[in-house]
Amino acid sequence: MIEIEAVGTDPAQLRRAFGCFPSGVTAVCAVVDGEPVGMAASSFTSVSVAPPLVSxxxxxxxxxxxxxxxxxxxxxxxxxxxxxxxxxxxxxxxGDRFAGVGWEATAEGGVLVHGSSAWLDCSLHEEVAAGDHAIALLRIHGLLARPDTAPLVFHGSRFRRLAAI
Known part of the structure; x- marks a missing residue:
């Protein structure tokens, strides 16, 4: 019989469990006051095809x-x-998050990282409060996908590589 631990007040316990699920990593960026501003997000997921939404x-x-x-x-x-x-x-x-990072801005001010496996030009569609986070639903206005470029994978607090079988 598998014994499931009760969720306590230890955030490390939850992070360890969440880390068992591999995820891709995205960069969400824009030009703000003439400079690139951005962050990494591993909680990216597709949401809808009509309308085209990700979160x-x-x-x-x-x-x-x-x-x-x-x-x-x-x-x-x-x-x-x-x-x-x-x-x-x-x-x-x-510090300078973009030091050594190749990027370019779209005409509308989105910032795209060079060499990525896909780029999405988005706007904020809706924001939903969810515990100690917000779920940002982003509407896709344009995209470029390079499916032959392997994604960055984060699993167990480490970067991993996909293996083709």
């Missing part, structure tokens, strides 16, 4: 999301294998 979950304590949410367009880049350092850079709490 990312953002911590309520994020200092970056308030700068991004009001932008007319957001660039969402599905980070590729080998983007480990870019992901770590975009996750920093301080």
């Amino acid at each position: 990312v979950c953002v911590q309520d304590v994020s200092a970056t999301w308030p700068k991004l949410r009001a932008r007319p367009r957001l660039g969402l880049s599905v980070l590729a294998e080998g983007h480990d350092e870019i992901c770590l850079s975009l996750s920093r709490k301080s």
Whole structure:
């Protein structure tokens, strides 16, 4: 018989369980006051084809999301294998997150990371409160997909590579 532990007050217990599920990693970025601003998000998922929607979950304590949410367009880049350092850079709490990161802005101000496996040009469709996070539903206005470019995978607090079988 499998014994399930009760969920207690230890956030590390939940993070360890959540870490058992592999996820891709995205960068959500835009130009703010002439400079690139962005963050890494591993909570990305597809939501709807009609209308075209995706979601990312953002911590309520994020200092970056308030700068991004009001932008007319957001660039969402599905980070590729080998983007480990870019992901770590975009996750920093301080310093220049874009130091050494190749990027370009769309005409509407979304920022896209070079070499990603997909790029989505999005706007905030709706934001839903969810515990200590917000679920940001993003409407897709344009995209470019490169399915032959392997994605960056995060699992068990480490970056992993997909293996073809």
